[in-house]
Amino acid sequence: MKLNVAKSKTTPGMSLPKEQTDVCRELDENQIECVSKGINADGSAIDLTISFPRQGGMVKLQPPPPQIMSYVETLVKPGEWYATFMMNGVQILLIHKVLSKDGRTIRSTITGVGLDGKPYDQILVADKQ
DSSP: OEEOTTTOEEOTTOOOOSEEEEEEEESSSSEEEEEEEEEOTTSOEEEEEEEEETTEEEOEEESOOSSOEEEEEEEEETTEEEEEEEETTEEEEEEEEEEOTTSSEEEEEEEEEOTTSOEEEEEEEEEOO
């Protein structure tokens, strides 16, 4: 899936990645792995691999985040799930992901708190390539 920057939006003062592509695959019948690559708004590279149980659960991030953080995927139903990020026992980010019925678009609605302590919202739309 490739981020559609034109259809995505964010809280004023925040920035979206310049580009991002996510490729997910099944590692086996129980595990999914997603690789994200791209360029952040500041020009830094996006290079992240996550793996998680198909039915939801704790996520493994590579490289691990510099902060003490946990990340859980929760499957609501096929094509819809939540990703919850916690830091030091406090929820800092919630992502509601919905895959379109035709499987060609994913919409992620994000509510979070930045490292500066300010709340933000984003809607990221990604299209199948």
